[in-house]
Amino acid sequence: MNNVLTINEKEITSRLSAINLINEDEVPEVLVYPMKTKSSAGNIRVQVVINCHDCIGKLDRQRLSFTFDKELVRTNKEINKQSELLKNFITYELAKRVKENTYNLFIPLLNEYVESKRGNLRDTSVDGYEYSRDRIINYFSKMEDITVEQISPKVINEFITYLQSQKGYSYRTVRSTHTLLYGFMKNCVVNEIIKINPCENTASLINRPKKNVEDNEFLFLSHSEFNSFFEWAENHTNETYVKIGMMIYFGIVYGLRKEEVLALKWDCIDFETKHVIIKRTRTKAKKVYDFEDVKNKSSYRVYPMTSEIEDILNKIMSSTNSNNVDSEYVFYWDENEVSEQNKKFIGCPYRPDYINKIMKKMTRDYKKDCDIDISWLTFHKLRHSCVSILTLQGWSLEEIQKWVGHSDSETTKRIYQHFKPHWADCKVESLDSLWNRYN
Numbered sequence: 181m182n183n184v185l186t187i188n189e190k191e192i193t194s195r196l197s198a199i200n201l202i203n204e205d206e207v208p209e210v211l212v213y214p215m216k217t218k219s220s221a222g223n224i225r226v227q228v229v230i231n232c233h234d235c236i237g238k239l240d241r242q243r244l245s246f247t248f249d250k251e252l253v254r255t256n257k258e259i260n261k262q263s264e265l266l267k268n269f270i271t272y273e274l275a276k277r278v279k280e281n282t283y284n285l286f287i288p289l290l291n292e293y294v295e296s297k298r299g300n301l302r303d304t305s306v307d308g309y310e311y312s313r314d315r316i317i318n319y320f321s322k323m324e325d326i327t328v329e330q331i332s333p334k335v336i337n338e339f340i341t342y343l344q345s346q347k348g349y350s351y352r353t354v355r356s357t358h359t360l361l362y363g364f365m366k367n368c369v370v371n372e373i374i375k376i377n378p379c380e381n382t383a384s385l386i387n388r389p390k391k392n393v394e395d396n397e398f399l400f401l402s403h404s405e406f407n408s409f410f411e412w413a414e415n416h417t418n419e420t421y422v423k424i425g426m427m428i429y430f431g432i433v434y435g436l437r438k439e440e441v442l443a444l445k446w447d448c449i450d451f452e453t454k455h456v457i458i459k460r461t462r463t464k465a466k467k468v469y470d471f472e473d474v475k476n477k478s479s480y481r482v483y484p485m486t487s488e489i490e491d492i493l494n495k496i497m498s499s500t501n502s503n504n505v506d507s508e509y510v511f512y513w514d515e516n517e518v519s520e521q522n523k524k525f526i527g528c529p530y531r532p533d534y535i536n537k538i539m540k541k542m543t544r545d546y547k548k549d550c551d552i553d554i555s556w557l558t559f560h561k562l563r564h565s566c567v568s569i570l571t572l573q574g575w576s577l578e579e580i581q582k583w584v585g586h587s588d589s590e591t592t593k594r595i596y597q598h599f600k601p602h603w604a605d606c607k608v609e610s611l612d613s614l615w616n617r618y619n
Contacts, residue, residue, distance in 0.1 A: 185265045186252045192266075196273055199230060199242050203288050207275045208232050212263040215245075224248040224259055228270060237295075284327045284373050287317055293364045307465030312360040315343065315353075328368050336361070336382045344387055351389050358383055399556050400565040406432055409554065412546055420517055421545075424538050426492050427511050431559055434483050435566030435584035438559040439463040442529055443470065444510040449493060454485040458585070464532040479585040535559060567592060 201208070208231050215225040230242040248262050294313045298306050319339055320326055339361075343354045362379040369377050401409070413425025430441050436458065443460035450457070458481045461471045474480050485493075496510060503515065507527035518525050536558070543555045563584060570580050581592045 183265070185269055186248055186262055187246055187266065189269065192246070192269060193273055195244055196270065196277075199232065199274075201232065201274065201277050203233050203237070204278050207271060207278050210267050210271045210274070212267045214259050214263060218250075219247050221250075223250045224253055226259075226263055226266065228266065230270070230274070284329060286320055286326045286328050286331060289328060289368070289373075290316060290364055293367055294360075302471070303469055304463050304465040308356065309360055310466070312357040315347075315349075315357050316361060319343075328365070328373050331365065331378050333378045333380075333382055336378055337385055340382065340385050351386065354386050355383070358386060400561065400568045401432070401554070401557065402565075403569055405554075406562075406565065408550070408552070409546060409557075412550060413542065419514070420538060421542055423496075423511065423514070424535065424542065426496065427535070428539075428559070428562060429492060430489070431562035432566050432569075433486065433489065434458075434481075435563045435570075437461070437475075437479075437563060437585075438532060438535055440474065440479070441559075442511060442532060442535070445508045446497075446510060447508070449485075449510070451485075451490070451493075454490065456483045456485055456489065457481075458483070462529055462532065468531055470529075474585075476585075476587050478582070478587045481583075481585050 211229040211231075213227045213229070215227055217225060219225055225245060225247050228244045228246065230244070232240050232242050234240045246266065248259065253259055253262050290313060294306070294309050297309055301309075316339075319342055323330075336358075340354060340358065343349045343357060349357075358379065362377065362383070365374070365377045365379050368374050410425055410429055413421045413428070416422055416425075427441050430436055430444075431438070434456070439461040440458050443462040444456075444458075445460065448457040448459060458479065459472075459474060461469075461474055461479075463469055463471070493510070500507060505512070505514070505527050509527070509529040512527050512529050513525045515523075515526050539557065539559060540555075543553075543557050547553050547555065567580055567584060570583065575583070577589055577592055580586075581589050584592070586592045
């Protein structure tokens with residue numbers, strides 16, 4: 181009796197089948213604990229703990245309970261012996277299943293690939309990867325135990341069709357999801373899991389936006405169009421519109437990203453040398469991130485302070501001082517912008533998503549007041565407008581690239597090739613004269 185397990189082995193195997201071992205590359209640790217309390221029939225109860233892991237390697241303990249027949253197991257010595265036999269049997273069964281596992285299961289390897297990016301990329305980039313990964317897993321999790329080797333160009337094609345037709349995702353969303361999948365499969369080729377990347381040449385399957393949607397991407401404000409919008413915001417009774425109008429002014433003059441304007445602190449403003457320094461970013465992915473650096477080396481810029489920018493900064497500083505607001509940020513939540521419950525946020529910088537909402541409201545009200553539709557305008561299109569305006573002032577590609585902080589000239593080319601033809605007659609002698617409305 182001492183060397184025979186008293187529990188039915190089929191019962192044990194059946195209950196073990198419910199435990200997911202896909203993420204295990206070695207046999208999980210098994211622990212068996214005799215319990216102090218007995219079953220209602222007086223039988224000896226034991227708890228089994230199996231130390232498994234989830235898809236990112238975090239400990240995910242699985243617990244099962246069994247009973248030893250009191251007529252067959254009477255003494256503590258027999259209880260300990262049966263516990264050892266149970267542990268050995270479970271370990272043996274788990275070992276068989278782990279051995280049968282393929283180490284090339286698609287979803288665990290994809291999770292591992294995304295996690296490998298953490299620490300090497302900005303948190304916002306990893307967040308973007310995770311959004312794309314979740315879309316991929318949501319689709320492929322329905323294909324039980326699918327391996328990397330089973331991902332073919334046909335499978336990719338079906339996946340893209342699913343994202344576009346059934347889920348209705350935008351071109352950019354599908355493209356970013358495909359980009360992650362392409363990079364992952366390329367990594368599998370490098371690691372000799374597969375020989376050919378099935379994502380090669382499948383990007384062409386992604387439906388591009390219709391022409392009118394694509395054209396919207398290259399809509400820009402001209403110098404005069406922007407001045408009209410800015411003057412409307414500057415003189416508006418809504419104080420928030422006035423402040424966001426000032427932010428917008430920075431965006432178009434310097435071609436700044438929204439994340440760069442939001443992160444502007446007073447230590448970036450040098451009134452003595454008349455310079456504005458771009459050295460931080462504030463951005464939102466799964467949460468809001470404040471970075472003490474910029475997107476890349478080319479994004480660190482030092483700009484000359486135009487007379488209009490200096491005037492705006494002095495107005496902001498004067499308002500900050502008169503309202504006794506203690507903020508290191510240039511653009512921040514003011515007292516009239518927060519509720520009584522949120523007074524603690526006075527002086528804190530704006531959230532990136534808040535700017536998107538306010539700009540939508542501003543363009544709607546601008547159309548009501550002035551009958552001019554610029555509902556397509558986003559903060560990033562101000563950056564594009566800057567590129568187009570400077571192009572028509574005769575700035576070289578290299579000068580514009582450095583001015584707006586593009587890491588390569590192709591991005592700059594792509595934008596300025598779509599400027600509005602009727603701007604071509606606009607000429608100015610200098611940047612300051614271009615943006616000074618009171619010359």
